[in-house]
Amino acid sequence: MKKLKLWLILSMIICLFLSDQVLSSGKGDKVSSEKFHEFNINRPDLWPEPTSYAGHIPVYEKFSNIEPMFHLDNDTTYIINFWATWCKPCLEELPYLEEVNEKYKKDKIKVILCSLDFPKQIESKLLPFVEKKKLKSTVVVLLDGNFNEWIDKVSNEWSGAIPVTYIYNGNKKYFADAPFHSTQELEEIIKPFILNNNLN
Amino acid sequence: MKKLLLISMSLVLVSFTGQSAKDVGSVKKTTEATEITGVKVGEKAPYFKLKNIDGKEYSFKNIMDGNGNKPKGYIVIFTCNTCPVAKANEQRIIQLHEKYASKGYPVVAIQPNDPDVVPGDSFNAMKTNAKEKGFEFLYLFDDGQEIFPKYGATKTPEVYLVDSNLTVRYHGAIDDNARDEEGVKEKFLENAIMSIEKGQDPKPETTKAVGCGIKTS
Numbered sequence: 258m259k260k261l262k263l264w265l266i267l268s269m270i271i272c273l274f275l276s277d278q279v280l281s282s283g284k285g286d287k288v289s290s291e292k293f294h295e296f297n298i299n300r301p302d303l304w305p306e307p308t309s310y311a312g313h314i315p316v317y318e319k320f321s322n323i324e325p326m327f328h329l330d331n332d333t334t335y336i337i338n339f340w341a342t343w344c345k346p347c348l349e350e351l352p353y354l355e356e357v358n359e360k361y362k363k364d365k366i367k368v369i370l371c372s373l374d375f376p377k378q379i380e381s382k383l384l385p386f387v388e389k390k391k392l393k394s395t396v397v398v399l400l401d402g403n404f405n406e407w408i409d410k411v412s413n414e415w416s417g418a419i420p421v422t423y424i425y426n427g428n429k430k431y432f433a434d435a436p437f438h439s440t441q442e443l444e445e446i447i448k449p450f451i452l453n454n455n456l457n
Numbered sequence: 458m459k460k461l462l463l464i465s466m467s468l469v470l471v472s473f474t475g476q477s478a479k480d481v482g483s484v485k486k487t488t489e490a491t492e493i494t495g496v497k498v499g500e501k502a503p504y505f506k507l508k509n510i511d512g513k514e515y516s517f518k519n520i521m522d523g524n525g526n527k528p529k530g531y532i533v534i535f536t537c538n539t540c541p542v543a544k545a546n547e548q549r550i551i552q553l554h555e556k557y558a559s560k561g562y563p564v565v566a567i568q569p570n571d572p573d574v575v576p577g578d579s580f581n582a583m584k585t586n587a588k589e590k591g592f593e594f595l596y597l598f599d600d601g602q603e604i605f606p607k608y609g610a611t612k613t614p615e616v617y618l619v620d621s622n623l624t625v626r627y628h629g630a631i632d633d634n635a636r637d638e639e640g641v642k643e644k645f646l647e648n649a650i651m652s653i654e655k656g657q658d659p660k661p662e663t664t665k666a667v668g669c670g671i672k673t674s
Contacts, residue, residue: 344669376637402637404633404667405629405645405661405666408665416611417665417668419670
């Protein structure tokens with residue numbers, strides 16, 4: 258009888274220990290997978306390291322430095338807009354991009370505003386502008402002036418005029434070679450990207 | 458057995474609908490606006506007859522080189538007063554005309570923006586800008602914005618090098634750094650002129666650079 262009791266207690270302890278193990282390991286998995294998920298969204302491992310910073314804004318010297326930003330392989334839809342503070346139609350469409358960036362955050366949409374401002378005007382024009390407008394989208398600077406070397410790497414449909422917007426999610430791509438005239442116009446374009454994302 | 462078949466069939470169906478929904482989500486490759494038509498290298502340069510800032514009209518028939526002779530080629534540049542990239546290229550355009558007009562290749566600048574959209578590019582503003590900067594070349598106004606689409610120009614500045622047979626031989630940028638003259642390493646347009654002079658085809662025959670979209674209403 259005593260032996261049986263001992264066995265019972267022992268097995269209970271083992272059970273408890275095991276269940277705790279299983280539970281905690283389960284929890285652990287969950288946490289790490291969540292972490293992995295977050296990690297996956299932002300891909301800090303693949304997000305290109307800037308050459309320098311202007312204020313808080315990452316600056317990329319050469320297109321090759323920023324190129325990984327056009328090939329991030331995760332479930333985020335990247336909307337990369339080429340603009341400059343000197344480009345009037347660019348400034349006119351900025352509010353639409355900003356709105357989409359805010360509105361679709363939960364849908365893993367990320368707007369990147371890639372400035373092609375004159376290198377000499379980054380501090381004097383771009384920074385004050387970003388500050389004044391309180392831009393929420395991710396602003397980056399690309400200094401590479403050898404456009405002929407890299408324009409086709411973004412899209413061979415791009416003539417060189419700005420603004421243009423390159424949208425991608427994995428292998429799905431869209432190139433808009435003209436400014437958007439409303440938030441709705443941009444929403445229509447990104448709809449299939451979100452739809453695909455939800456199905457995946 | 459029948460039940461199993463039904464289940465597997467419905468499974469197949471479900472996977473199919475999933476697939477078609479995915480197809481619906483597939484993305485259109487291009488926008489309508491990307492269908493740029495225009496002249497290609499090797500094709501005839503579209504005809505124009507446009508008013509210069511001196512009030513006279515010019516076409517390939519009456520444009521002369523720096524020595525008053527029939528040109529060996531024409532450096533046709535779509536440019537304007539207002540675009541910061543065009544402005545960054547003004548001195549380069551002035552120098553190109555200084556250097557090549559007497560060698561048979563005059564600059565023919567064409568302003569394509571609609572002044573109703575960009576008042577700074579009005580005919581009067583063109584005259585003022587040319588006077589201030591000392592433009593020695595023709596500065597024509599694409600009144601009605603009919604010529605630039607025939608060329609397929611999309612931005613300022615944008616160059617078309619046309620030879621004496623009125624064939625487009627080179628199209629694109631002046632050089633490899635549209636924003637900053639000090640950073641220029643390769644002078645695409647000048648190299649193209651030298652190639653023509655040698656009886657060769659320019660290489661590259663097309664290039665790209667950032668510029669301001671041409672403004673129309």
